[in-house]
Amino acid sequence: MAKELKNLTKRAENYSQWYNELVVKADLAEQSAVRGCMVIKPYGYAIWEKMQRELDNMFKETGVQNAYFPLLIPKSFLSKEADHVEGFAKECAVVTHYRLMNDPNGNGVVVDPAARLEEELIIRPTSETIIWNTYRNWINSYRDLPLLVNQWANVFRWEMRTRLFLRTAEFLWQEGHTAHATKEEAQDKAIEMLNVYADFAEKYMALPVVKGVKTANERFAGALETYTIEAMMQDGKALQSGTSHFLGQNFAKAFDVKFINNQNELEYVWATSWGVSTRLMGALIMTHSDDNGLVLPPHLAPIQVVIVPVYKTADQLGDIDKVVTPIVAKLKGMGISVKYDNADNKRPGFKFADYELKGVPVRLVLGARDIEAGTVEVMRRDTLEKQSVALNGVEEYVAKLLEEIQQNIFNKALRHREKMTYKVDTWDEFKQQIEKGGFILAHWDGTTETEEKIKEETKATIRCIPMDGEDEPGKCIYTGKPSARRVIFARNY
Amino acid sequence: MAKELKNLTKRAENYSQWYNELVVKADLAEQSAVRGCMVIKPYGYAIWEKMQRELDNMFKETGVQNAYFPLLIPKSFLSKEADHVEGFAKECAVVTHYRLMNDPNGNGVVVDPAARLEEELIIRPTSETIIWNTYRNWINSYRDLPLLVNQWANVFRWEMRTRLFLRTAEFLWQEGHTAHATKEEAQDKAIEMLNVYADFAEKYMALPVVKGVKTANERFAGALETYTIEAMMQDGKALQSGTSHFLGQNFAKAFDVKFINNQNELEYVWATSWGVSTRLMGALIMTHSDDNGLVLPPHLAPIQVVIVPVYKTADQLGDIDKVVTPIVAKLKGMGISVKYDNADNKRPGFKFADYELKGVPVRLVLGARDIEAGTVEVMRRDTLEKQSVALNGVEEYVAKLLEEIQQNIFNKALRHREKMTYKVDTWDEFKQQIEKGGFILAHWDGTTETEEKIKEETKATIRCIPMDGEDEPGKCIYTGKPSARRVIFARNY
Numbered sequence: 001m002a003k004e005l006k007n008l009t010k011r012a013e014n015y016s017q018w019y020n021e022l023v024v025k026a027d028l029a030e031q032s033a034v035r036g037c038m039v040i041k042p043y044g045y046a047i048w049e050k051m052q053r054e055l056d057n058m059f060k061e062t063g064v065q066n067a068y069f070p071l072l073i074p075k076s077f078l079s080k081e082a083d084h085v086e087g088f089a090k091e092c093a094v095v096t097h098y099r100l101m102n103d104p105n106g107n108g109v110v111v112d113p114a115a116r117l118e119e120e121l122i123i124r125p126t127s128e129t130i131i132w133n134t135y136r137n138w139i140n141s142y143r144d145l146p147l148l149v150n151q152w153a154n155v156f157r158w159e160m161r162t163r164l165f166l167r168t169a170e171f172l173w174q175e176g177h178t179a180h181a182t183k184e185e186a187q188d189k190a191i192e193m194l195n196v197y198a199d200f201a202e203k204y205m206a207l208p209v210v211k212g213v214k215t216a217n218e219r220f221a222g223a224l225e226t227y228t229i230e231a232m233m234q235d236g237k238a239l240q241s242g243t244s245h246f247l248g249q250n251f252a253k254a255f256d257v258k259f260i261n262n263q264n265e266l267e268y269v270w271a272t273s274w275g276v277s278t279r280l281m282g283a284l285i286m287t288h289s290d291d292n293g294l295v296l297p298p299h300l301a302p303i304q305v306v307i308v309p310v311y312k313t314a315d316q317l318g319d320i321d322k323v324v325t326p327i328v329a330k331l332k333g334m335g336i337s338v339k340y341d342n343a344d345n346k347r348p349g350f351k352f353a354d355y356e357l358k359g360v361p362v363r364l365v366l367g368a369r370d371i372e373a374g375t376v377e378v379m380r381r382d383t384l385e386k387q388s389v390a391l392n393g394v395e396e397y398v399a400k401l402l403e404e405i406q407q408n409i410f411n412k413a414l415r416h417r418e419k420m421t422y423k424v425d426t427w428d429e430f431k432q433q434i435e436k437g438g439f440i441l442a443h444w445d446g447t448t449e450t451e452e453k454i455k456e457e458t459k460a461t462i463r464c465i466p467m468d469g470e471d472e473p474g475k476c477i478y479t480g481k482p483s484a485r486r487v488i489f490a491r492n493y
Numbered sequence: 494m495a496k497e498l499k500n501l502t503k504r505a506e507n508y509s510q511w512y513n514e515l516v517v518k519a520d521l522a523e524q525s526a527v528r529g530c531m532v533i534k535p536y537g538y539a540i541w542e543k544m545q546r547e548l549d550n551m552f553k554e555t556g557v558q559n560a561y562f563p564l565l566i567p568k569s570f571l572s573k574e575a576d577h578v579e580g581f582a583k584e585c586a587v588v589t590h591y592r593l594m595n596d597p598n599g600n601g602v603v604v605d606p607a608a609r610l611e612e613e614l615i616i617r618p619t620s621e622t623i624i625w626n627t628y629r630n631w632i633n634s635y636r637d638l639p640l641l642v643n644q645w646a647n648v649f650r651w652e653m654r655t656r657l658f659l660r661t662a663e664f665l666w667q668e669g670h671t672a673h674a675t676k677e678e679a680q681d682k683a684i685e686m687l688n689v690y691a692d693f694a695e696k697y698m699a700l701p702v703v704k705g706v707k708t709a710n711e712r713f714a715g716a717l718e719t720y721t722i723e724a725m726m727q728d729g730k731a732l733q734s735g736t737s738h739f740l741g742q743n744f745a746k747a748f749d750v751k752f753i754n755n756q757n758e759l760e761y762v763w764a765t766s767w768g769v770s771t772r773l774m775g776a777l778i779m780t781h782s783d784d785n786g787l788v789l790p791p792h793l794a795p796i797q798v799v800i801v802p803v804y805k806t807a808d809q810l811g812d813i814d815k816v817v818t819p820i821v822a823k824l825k826g827m828g829i830s831v832k833y834d835n836a837d838n839k840r841p842g843f844k845f846a847d848y849e850l851k852g853v854p855v856r857l858v859l860g861a862r863d864i865e866a867g868t869v870e871v872m873r874r875d876t877l878e879k880q881s882v883a884l885n886g887v888e889e890y891v892a893k894l895l896e897e898i899q900q901n902i903f904n905k906a907l908r909h910r911e912k913m914t915y916k917v918d919t920w921d922e923f924k925q926q927i928e929k930g931g932f933i934l935a936h937w938d939g940t941t942e943t944e945e946k947i948k949e950e951t952k953a954t955i956r957c958i959p960m961d962g963e964d965e966p967g968k969c970i971y972t973g974k975p976s977a978r979r980v981i982f983a984r985n986y
Contacts, residue, residue, distance in 0.1 A: 032627065033570070034563045034614065039627055042558035042642060049559060065535035066542060070527045071564075071616070071647055071663050072586070075593070077526075079601030093565070094590040094604050095616070098651040100568070100583055108572030111587050111613055120604055121527065123564070123588070123616075134525065134532055143838065149535060154564055154647065158591040170564050345636065 008357075010291045015235040019286055023164045026294045026357050028281065036162040036169030040278070043358065046302035048172065048278060052152065054204050054299075055174065055276065058196050064148045064176060069130050071154075072121035077129040081254040084128065087221020091158035093123040093169075123156040128222060128247070128273055131177045132255040139179060139269055141260045146189070147179040155277075165282035166239075166493050173277035179269045181261060183248070186270035187225075190246040193274040194227040197242035200276075205284050206297040206410035207231050208417055209241060210439070210488060212464025217448045220273075224248040230463045230488065232417040233286040236437020238463045238490035241283050244274035282493070288382075288409050294359025295382055297409055298402040305331060305338040305398055306360045310348050310367040317342065320366050323391065327364075330395045336402070356381065361405050362398055382409050423486070427477050430489070434458045439490050441469075443483035445476035454478055460489040501850075503784045508728040512779055516657045519787045519850050521774065529655040529662030536851065537774065539795035541665065544773060545645065547697050547792075548667065551689050557641045557669060562623050564647075565614040570622040574747040577621065580714020584651035586616040586662075616649040621715060621740070621766055624670045625748040632672060632762055634753045639682070640672040648770075658775035659732075659986050666770035672762045674754060676741070679763035680718075683739040686767040687720040690735035693769075698777050699790040699903035700724050701910055702734060703932070703981060705957025710941045713766075717741040723956045723981065725910040726779040729930020731956045731983035734776050737767035775986070781875075781902050787852025788875055790902060791895040798824060798831040798891055799853045803841050803860040810835060813859050816884065820857075823888045829895070849874065854898050855891055875902050916979070920970050923982070927951045932983050934962075936976035938969035947971055953982045 008025060009017045023029050028044030031037075040048065056066070072095060079085045099115035102108075124130065131149075138144060152174045162168050176193060180186040194211060201207040209229035219226040223245035231241045249268040252258070257269045288295040298304050307328070309320040324340050331338040339360075341351055348365070355363055365377040376394055379386045382405045389397050420438035424430045433440055444450060444462065455461050465487045474483050501518060502510045516522055521537030524530075533541065549559070565588060572578045592608035595601075617623065624642075631637060645667045655661050669686060673679040687704060694700040702722035712719040716738035724734045742761040745751070750762045781788040791797050800821070802813040817833050824831040832853075834844055841858070848856055858870040869887055872879045875898045882890050913931035917923045926933055937943060937955065948954050958980045967976050 030630075032563045033567060033623065034565050037563035037565060039563065040561040042560045045560045046558065065539065067535045067538045068533040068541075068665065070525045070530035070532065071649065072527050072530060074526060075604075076601060078593070085602060090593055091591065092593065093588045093614070094593065095586045096589045096604065097587040098584065100571070100585065100587065100615070108569060109578060111568075111589065121586070122593070130526065137523075156564065172561065 008291065008293065011234065018291075019282075020163065022285060022289060022293060026359065028285070028294075029164045031164070034169075036159055038164050038168050038170075040172075043302065044281065047284070047296070047300055048281060050300045050302065051200075051204070051280060052174075055196075055200055056152075058200060059150050059174075059176065062148070062192060062196065064150045064178075066151060067149045068151055068153070069127050069134065071124060073124050073127070073130045075120045075122055077133060078122060080129060081222045081250055083250070084222035084254075091160075092125050093156050093158060095121040095123065124153070125155055125157045126273075126275075127151065127153070127155075127175055128177065128251050129255070132251040132257055132271070135177075135179055135269070136255055136257045139257055139259050142181045142262050145179055145181045145259060145269070146185065148176075148189075149178065150174055150176040163282075165278055165285070168278075171278045173275050175273060175275040178272045179252075179257070180272070181259065181267075181270070183270050186248075186272050187246050190225070190227055190244045190272040190274065193272070194229065194242070194244040197244065197274070197276060198229050201229060201231065201241060201280075201283075202410065204297065204299045205280065205287075206299070206406055206413060207241070207283060207287055208410065208414040210464065210466050211468070212466040212488065214243075214464055215448070215451060215462050215487075217451050218462065220245045222247060222250050223273075224250070227467075228464050230490075231283050231287065232413075232420060232439060232490075233283070233493065234416065235286075236420050236490075238439065238488075238492040239279075239283050239286070240463070240492065241280060242274070242276040245272060247271035247273060287413050289359065292384070293357030295409060296359035296361060298361045298406045301359065301361050302337065303339045303355075303358070303360050304336050304402055305362045305364065306351075306355045307338065307340045307364045307366065308348055308351050308355075309340075309342050310365060312368075316368045317344075319368065319371055323371055324366065327391075327395060331398065334395060334399055336395075336399060356384075362401055364394070364398075380405055382412075424477065425474070430460075430477050431458060434460045434489070434491065437491065439463070439488045441486040442477045442489055443474035443485075444487050444489075445479045445481035445483055450476060450478050454489070459491050461492055463488045463490050463492060501784065501786065504727065511784075512775075513657065515778060515782060515786060519852065521778070521787075522657045524657070527662075529652055531657050531661050531663075533665075533771070536795065540777070540789070540793055541771060541774060543793045543795065544693075544697070545667075548689075548693055548769065549645075551693060552643050552667075552669065555641070555685060555689065557643045557671075559644060560642050561644055561646070562620050562627065564617060566617050566620070566623045568613045568615055570626060571615060573622060574715045574743055576743070577715035577747075584653075585618050586649050586651060588614040588616065617646070618648055618650045619766075619768075620644065620646070620648075620668055621670065621744050622748070625744040625750055625764070628670075628672055628762070629748055629750045632750055632752050635674045635755050638672055638674045638752060638762070639678065641669075641682075642671065643667055643669040656775075658771055658778070661771075664771045666768050668766060668768040671765045672745075672750070673765070674752065674760075674763070676763050679741075679765050680739050683718070683720055683737045683765040683767065686765070687722065687735070687737040690737065690767070690769060691722050694722060694724065694734060694773075694776075695903065697790065697792045698773065698780075699792070699899055699906065700734070700776060700780055701903065701907040703957065703959050704961070705959040705981065707736075707957055708941070708944060708955050708980075710944050711955065713738045715740060715743050716766075717743070720960075721957050723983075724776050724780065725906075725913060725932060725983075726776070726986070727909065728779075729913050729983075731932065731981075731985040732772075732776050732779070733956070733985065734773060735767070735769040738765060740764035740766060780906050782852065785877070786850030788902060789852035789854060791854045791899045794852065794854050795830065796832045796848075796851070796853050797829050797895055798855045798857065799844075799848045800831065800833045800857045800859065801841055801844050801848075802835050803858060805861075809861045810837075812861065812864055816864055817859065820884075820888060824891065827888060827892055829888075829892060849877075855894055857887070857891075873898055875905075917970065918967070923953075923970050924951060927953045927982070927984065930984065932956070932981045934979040935970045935982055936967035936978075937980050937982075938972045938974035938976055943969060943971050947982070952984050954985055956981045956983050956985060
């Protein structure tokens with residue numbers, strides 16, 4: 001077994017440490033020399049690229065187009081929308097100068113004090129302000145609407161406590177910003193995009209999510225309504241995986257974006273914004289992986305199938321090469337990404353452990369005896385089960401197995417979530433249960449005050465008011481006041 | 494004719510103004526509220542996305558993988574490579590603070606003076622420094638090499654005079670950074686990537702380029718050799734379209750990146766870097782477009798074919814719809830992007846002018862009489878020629894026509910460059926010719942001094958020493974000193 005693998009902390013010992021080690025050992029990402037900023041390594045980036053590709057296709061199917069807006073935002077823009085500035089303006093990277101000069105004392109370079117900006121620029125923490133300032137010139141009439149724009153970009157928030165993928169100062173994301181002629185259309189769009197996120201999470205990431213509405217307290221700064229998809233990690237904690245906001249006319253008013261409606265009246269434009277980020281990588285890793293390393297869903301795995309030869313002599317390897325070549329070609333032709341690892345500077349055992357660590361969904365092992373018997377050993381990463389399969393038709397077997405693995409890890413995650421979701425009706429029960437993790441469906445009186453007290457006492461937050469929940473009158477677990485339906489409480493990442 | 498189009502300045506009147514107007518009128522990009530930073534609009538971004546997709550595929554075919562490195566670079570990193578800091582460290586965006594606070598006087602937000610960074614951070618003007626600082630931990634042995642990494646990213650250089658796409662403070666690009674065990678391998682890689690750029694320019698952008706070597710004076714800051722592809726715009730000026738650098742061991746030495754070679758000796762790693770940027774958009778626009786607007790190469794056009802119905806009654810439109818539906822389906826099935834514009838709030842004449850302005854390569858126009866006759870009017874954007882074509886089989890006709898247009902605009906650009914390339918042997922002739930534009934093949938004595946004097950007197954720079962040029966002894970046009978071969982002089986963007 002490879003050295004890296006032997007050292008991986010077990011989930012049961014320390015889940016948090018297991019995650020931190022796994023991200024690094026599986027070559028996904030690492031800390032950089034810049035505080036809170038990560039380097040996304042090629043293997044991690046290949047997964048992110050696959051996510052991007054699929055999401056981008058899904059966005060385009062809804063009529064969204066990509067564009068690009070400036071990295072830097074004039075400081076004054078941030079204070080134009082009152083709630084927005086409270087939520088975002090504080091912890092951010094501020095550009096104050098535009099030139100360096102040689103240090104007069106000969107110590108490298110220093111900031112040129114003469115090159116101070118009149119108005120400071122902020123590295124975008126999110127782009128509503130610069131985008132709505134731009135939209136003012138793009139929108140005149142209802143004929144210019146809807147405007148359905150997305151950008152793939154880096155953003156920056158000066159986070160004090162960072163963790164790879166889950167919370168970093170710089171992260172990669174997409175942010176959609178749409179403009180509409182009516183309130184209803186904007187509300188519908190916000191929900192449509194939430195559904196895109198949920199579909200993506202379930203179909204590609206094999207990640208079951210709960211769709212819901214955020215409480216006023218947890219809303220995006222400047223939104224009238226925030227919709228969310230919430231996933232449960234293996235430790236029972238929640239991870240907010242994507243949000244979609246109905247912004248009302250707040251940003252249109254802040255940036256004076258009006259249009260002439262089809263009644264020939266001047267009106268403010270209605271808005272949405274929605275985003276998912278490299279945080280999804282954290283969700284992906286934490287949902288499926290195990291003590292042997294990553295478990296990747298086949299639909300997002302950069303390498304779906306690895307083939308490892310086991311041989312003693314060069315002749316044996318030659319024979320195996322001959323058998324493998326057409327299998328590789330056929331798998332590729334079926335759109336399956338396959339790697340034949342016949343490098344001779346590593347032993348098979350090392351390779352096995354390494355591809356397990358990297359979460360490759362299917363492994364084929366071929367030795368001299370397999371060739372004689374016309375069989376191949378197939379291992380599936382999700383269950384680690386091995387099976388001897390006829391070489392003839394192995395490609396179809398593998399294709400089917402990949403889909404089976406995709407479905408299996410989704411089902412497993414769903415069962416886990418169901419098992420860890422509890423209806424709780426008393427405060428004592430709530431305090432006990434929250435220590436064990438999981439989603440708690442409980443009644444809440446609807447006030448921010450109660451929400452914050454519960455958070456203070458238990459570190460549990462309201463993840464969302466589930467959209468598919470049913471009305472069910474009850475009493476708030478904390479205050480006993482009446483409640484119309486249950487909400488989801490959990491501790492969260 | 495649409496209003497926007499009528500107002501487009503003619504190339505012959507003012508080429509520079511024609512370009513500036515075209516970029517905006519064709520909805521490619523516009524200035525933002527942040528000095529020198531552009532907004533890339535959806536139509537412009539769609540072209541850039543197509544470029545990215547093709548380049549990315551080409552990179553991956555050479556074994557390159559994508560990754561992502563931090564946006565911000567510690568100031569001290571910039572001064573570690575002596576030449577690099579001279580070339581890059583000066584005009585850049587400097588982050589000095591990490592927090593804003595409410596203005597005590599109630600005027601929005603101000604920079605929190607308590608949140609000053611110990612060491613300032615620079616928004617990357619290019620990423621050699623942060624990447625080589627990272628590579629130190631990735632490379633131990635020759636077995637870790639080569640490292641073939643690319644990133645798609647935004648970069649920032651505080652340019653004083655900016656022009657959309659051609660020179661902007663923030664721009665989008667890709668930067669490849671490779672690490673090798675031997676000098677030869679690194680040199681070969683730098684040239685291999687230059688060839689990828691040249692192939693991409695010719696096959697996708699229909700842009701003929703000259704491959705060459707930069708003089709010492711024009712080299713990338715920190716490189717031992719810079720290779721370039723140079724294109725000629727319609728006004729006879731050169732546009733540097735992509736560069737690939739052999740960096741020797743400079744960055745490995747600056748960041749102490751050593752490896753154990755296969756002789757078990759410790760050695761510094763050899764490096765290359767190479768990049769193309771949104772500047773390519775400028776090259777694309779300026780090479781092919783005309784007084785009616787954009788002319789896009791079919792291989793990069795977001796919409797390759799537009800179909801416009803001409804009708805008087807709803808019945809007629811219904812009939813046309815019925816004929817067009819299977820044509821659209823078939824074209825899409827052939828991988829051709831097609832738009833059927835049957836919107837009834839714009840007249841056909843407006844649509845014609847608009848799609849001409851946007852450079853859509855092929856336009857089909859269908860009226861009631863065409864349907865009776867079983868024909869359709871096909872217009873090609875490059876020559877504006879119209880042809881009546883049988884509806885039956887029009888899809889194959891269009892597919893062939895797209896390839897013909899791609900080839901034709903390449904040939905046209907190549908003929909233009911050949912016509913505007915001159916061999917010049919005297920200084921008087923040189924001074925005369927340079928005023929008329931074009932590439933001048935002339936002898937040069939090889940010194941930076943002469944190069945700079947020629948630039949001072951004529952604004953001409955040495956674009957490159959062409960790789961496919963032949964040795965031909967001669968005398969420097971400026972000093973009369975001996976020269977082994979001709980170099981290319983031009984004024985440039």
